[in-house]
Amino acid sequence: MDSSQFREAAQGAIEDIINYYDNIADRPVLPSIAPGYLHHLLPDGPPEESESWSKIRSDIDRVIMPGLTHWQSPKYMAFFPCNSSFPGMLGEMYSGAFNAAAFNWICSPAVTELETIVMDWVAQLLGLPECYLSKGEGGGIIQGTASEVVVTCVVAARERILRRKFAHLPEGEDKMDQMAEMRGKLVALGSEHAHSSTQKAAIIAGTRYRSVPAPRSTNFSVAAAALRRTIEECKAKGLEPFYFTATIGSTATCAVDDLSGIAELAKDYPDLWIHVDAAYAGSALVCPEYQHLCPPLATFDSFNFNLHKWLLVNFDCSAFFIKKRRDLIDTFSITPSYLRNQFTDSGLVTDYRDWQIPLGRRFRSLKVWFVLRTYGVNGLRTFIRKHIKLSEYFHGLVESREDLFGVITGPDFALTTFQVKPFIPSSTAAANEPDPRHEAYTNDFTHDAEARYLEDANKVTKEVCEKINSKGEFFLTGTVVCGVYVI
Numbered sequence: 039m040d041s042s043q044f045r046e047a048a049q050g051a052i053e054d055i056i057n058y059y060d061n062i063a064d065r066p067v068l069p070s071i072a073p074g075y076l077h078h079l080l081p082d083g084p085p086e087e088s089e090s091w092s093k094i095r096s097d098i099d100r101v102i103m104p105g106l107t108h109w110q111s112p113k114y115m116a117f118f119p120c121n122s123s124f125p126g127m128l129g130e131m132y133s134g135a136f137n138a139a140a141f142n143w144i145c146s147p148a149v150t151e152l153e154t155i156v157m158d159w160v161a162q163l164l165g166l167p168e169c170y171l172s173k174g175e176g177g178g179i180i181q182g183t184a185s186e187v188v189v190t191c192v193v194a195a196r197e198r199i200l201r202r203k204f205a206h207l208p209e210g211e212d213k214m215d216q217m218a219e220m221r222g223k224l225v226a227l228g229s230e231h232a233h234s235s236t237q238k239a240a241i242i243a244g245t246r247y248r249s250v251p252a253p254r255s256t257n258f259s260v261a262a263a264a265l266r267r268t269i270e271e272c273k274a275k276g277l278e279p280f281y282f283t284a285t286i287g288s289t290a291t292c293a294v295d296d297l298s299g300i301a302e303l304a305k306d307y308p309d310l311w312i313h314v315d316a317a318y319a320g321s322a323l324v325c326p327e328y329q330h331l332c333p334p335l336a337t338f339d340s341f342n343f344n345l346h347k348w349l350l351v352n353f354d355c356s357a358f359f360i361k362k363r364r365d366l367i368d369t370f371s372i373t374p375s376y377l378r379n380q381f382t383d384s385g386l387v388t389d390y391r392d393w394q395i396p397l398g399r400r401f402r403s404l405k406v407w408f409v410l411r412t413y414g415v416n417g418l419r420t421f422i423r424k425h426i427k428l429s430e431y432f433h434g435l436v437e438s439r440e441d442l443f444g445v446i447t448g449p450d451f452a453l454t455t456f457q458v459k460p461f462i463p464s465s466t467a468a469a470n471e472p473d474p475r476h477e478a479y480t481n482d483f484t485h486d487a488e489a490r491y492l493e494d495a496n497k498v499t500k501e502v503c504e505k506i507n508s509k510g511e512f513f514l515t516g517t518v519v520c521g522v523y524v525i
């Protein structure tokens with residue numbers, strides 16, 4: 039494809055994308071194909087000869103569209119969102135054009151320097167404590183996903199505690215043996231409702247994992263006392279808790295852990311790396327009315343949120359802020375001769391490869407820069423507030439039908455979770471015959487009746503969720519929190 043063919047193809051692609059967005063609300067959210075559908079539509083191997091762009095383009099409609107789940111549809115309500123925007127897409131386009139694996143500053147200074155500046159803008163936008171700005175000992179880096187951030191933190195935390203505990207020993211076999219022995223005792227901690235990425239990170243880092251109880255009585259958030267209990271239980275067994283994921287906006291219910299209490303507790307456990315995962319809800323911190331959550335972050339080690347979830351930056355874009363960048367560099371900086379250069383040696387530049395697990399990195403800051411400038415601070419606040427208003431409206435609708443639904447949590451950020459009640463309300467029961475179970479539930483307050491109610495409510499809520507999804511028009515997520523199945 040030469041540049042004039044590219045011009046024509048790209049103009050057509052832009053038209054396709056605009057049409058897709060203009061009409062997305064008319065499509066069912068979920069595809070109606072069966073697993074393996076694509077095998078029937080594609081040949082067994084790549085073409086021997088070149089194919090025309092017009093033929094390739096037509097396969098978007100024929101082959102790809104039938105198998106797409108339309109995440110950008112207004113009827114998509116599953117998981118957390120994955121917002122996109124036209125300026126975000128333009129950022130992806132230029133990034134694709136410049137196509138650099140910019141691991142060192144010299145590999146493309148604009149990639150590094152824009153990222154540093156834009157991450158400082160984002161830190162200010164969210165009202166993060168000053169320690170996360172690049173002018174001090176901290177700073178921000180963009181990673182692909184929250185899961186990558188959490189793995190990075192767990193590995194860096196593991197190495198940090200080992201460095202600290204054995205700093206007094208001379209290098210050598212004996213030190214390595216003692217470190218290996220301690221590695222087997224390290225425990226990463228996360229709320230029982232923390233995203234599964236913390237447990238996965240512990241597996242990758244080769245450490246143990248324990249969950250901290252976060253019961254319904256604390257609205258599914260981790261109380262500092264519960265964290266302390268888990269830490270002490272681990273220590274009593276000779277184990278060493280070295281890492282904890284606190285959450286702003288847990289995956290199931292958008293719970294916020296007791297950040298102030300945990301910040302107090304942190305003073306007693308200086309070797310515990312505390313990371314705050316705000317993958318979804320962190321975007322709400324652009325609004326001053328949510329920034330009261332920020333001050334405790336100054337006590338913790340790191341923080342992340344996904345701009346690709348709720349801040350209009352196309353996937354992938356997880357902002358990762360670290361209080362002391364040395365904690366990353368001391369773990370991840372390995373400089374063989376082929377990565378050395380005068381700028382790295384001068385110490386005057388940032389080489390982001392030293393802050394992360396992979397070497398190469400994409401030019402993600404472009405799309406953040408485009409979005410921040412196109413919307414401005416006020417535009418982003420308006421966007422978030424609109425979603426929160428919609429969620430309050432939705433919550434009101436659910437509550438207004440208490441004959442059918444029971445709210446379990448929310449509205450928290452833009453999430454309400456609810457159950458479907460397991461009886462037919464008398465007003466809508468066939469032939470005016472109330473479901474006999476209704477009376478059984480309401481007249482019998484014994485433990486057995488409660489358990490039976492929950493079992494029936496879980497069953498019917500799951501059935502309703504599956505039935506809605508099976509029609510494909512909307513897409514919802516069901517999950518289980520502390521034994522309660524919620525939509």
Ligand code: PLP
Nearest residue numbers: 118183184185233288289315317
């Ligand atoms: N953390 C939380 C709180 C989440 O809700 C999610 C996903 O929804 C993740 C982490 C994982 O996000 P990612 O796909 O960016 O790894």
